[in-house]
Amino acid sequence: MSAAWIEAFLEALAAERGARANTLAAYGRDLTDFRAHLTLRGSDLAEADRDAIEGYLAGLEAAGLAPSTRARRLASIRGLYRFAWSEGWRADNPAARIRSRRPPRPVPGVLDEAAVMRLLEAARCPAGSAAAQLRALRLRCIVELLYATGLRVSELVSLPLAATAGDPRMLLVRGKGGRDRMVPLGAEARAALAEWRAVRLAGGASPGPWLFPANGGRGHFSRIAVWQQLKRLAAQAGIDPAEVTPHGLRHAFATHMLANGADLRSIQALLGHADLSTTEIYTHVLDARLKALVFEHHPLAAPGTG
Template identity: 60%
Template sequence: MIGAEGSERPDTATERWISTFLEAQAAEAGAARNTLLAYGRDLLDFAAFVTHRGETFAKAPRETIESYLISCEAQGLAKATRARRLSAIRQLYRFAYDEGWRTDDPAIRICGPGKDRRLPKTLTLTEVEALLAAARNSGRTADDRTRNTCLMEVLYATGMRVSELVGLPVSAARGDPRMLLIRGKGGKERMVPLSSPARAALGEWLSVRDAAEDKARAARKSPPSRFLFPGTGAEGHLTRQAFHGLLKELSVAAGISSVRVTPHVLRHAFATHLLEGGADLRAIQTLLGHADLSTTEIYTHVLDARLKALVLEHHPLAHPAR
């Protein structure tokens, strides 16, 4: 295991702390798989640092945690990364204290580095329309184009996370639904409405998908898939990486720099365009599945910046007298 100060393998007790903590997070807090993987990586890196110093989780003092954070900063890690790692350490020691593994919590009074509050990158409505047009015309076969159109229409219509999109069960799309039930982070469910174009694209893709499934079943090639977007990998559905690659291809076809287009940027575009259209911030929070309104409030800064630019450009008193 490569830690902050070299190659060290944590002892068995330290690894048991991490595995038990992660099991509890999955069972009690309903943490998502990606969250658990992030916790695991961060805690193993911290464990390697602690082991290198000849210490253990059970005995490490507050100074060790602070030294680890200083080491992370010296490595040039971003504030957000350091804040995330401290969060994982705090939760581990809070859990250890509650379980009686330690009589104190060495991380409780440590202040984090904070996060750089950057404005989310987004796309204009014209750019999104160009991506949707590219989806309708890009693909090796007609079936590919139908699937690509459905992916893009549904993603932009709902603002889903890419993991939620590719993992949608086909049962959620049956019966020409006007709303989709989405299982988000931590297993939390929410309902999101579908636009008319998204419903039409969904219906067309279902017909193509079901026909392909029937053909494969008749040839006994594979059992029926339970996912809306089947895949051949271990997960059984289209992977996030495959969709990310598809999005890059579509951005090139749409004449947009591929660096600017990611699944999360489309999620930002969904929220920003709703806000610009007058949607309530609480409603956007619900649609995005944000647990805290403060997470959603960052989109108001995007709108504030655009309104400021609008005033500076068009208000008669914003320009110096000629």
């Protein structure tokens, strides 16, 4: 019965939430390990209570598993029992009141606005041979889009050419879990996109399906190629290459938007986060802004008052 519960739960995740294969495999491993733990103690998923779950988690801690791993195992168990309760297989959810002791997620290092402007300026200066100028135009478009939209690099390189037709003000992006979202484009990003598209479509030959085709002509440009070119561009702009990554530009997009007045829910939608808790790593920006607002506008917050 226990194995059937796990199988049904994974099928529901795939059918109802569009969970990817890697996600399903991780849930499956976590729950199979928990089930094996219960079996060794003469129990199963249908009988386990809160003490059994907490005992399992304590064993993981004693074995030296990282807090993040233990938190993920608990999330898997909690999800399974929520599903079992909704299906009427159990009258309770024994994991419902167990809280994870997962440490707060670290705030990612973020390029400041001046550094991003230097990076963009370096990308706007194509020079050299025709081939070098072509590569520079492509890189400029990539950098402009990454910073203007907050796209994941995997989302960017897999953009279809057809999705960018007609000088779009919005891009339709397919994100994690097959979820689609609309992302607006600013003037600089649209200009870089239009210039790159004109080059892509020149020559009359079939342009292929991707906005950024691979150099070899098969598939799209790779994530690692974007990473490598950003490193070279950072050095050209006088920025430590270790500080510049595609995901770093995504973090810069979110942080700079919040610092300039955007709300957290809007950032969640633009980044394609399924859960607001994922976006909350950026609340340090909101904390700083709110503190500045109090010191600037509250009548008793000025130095020397009170």
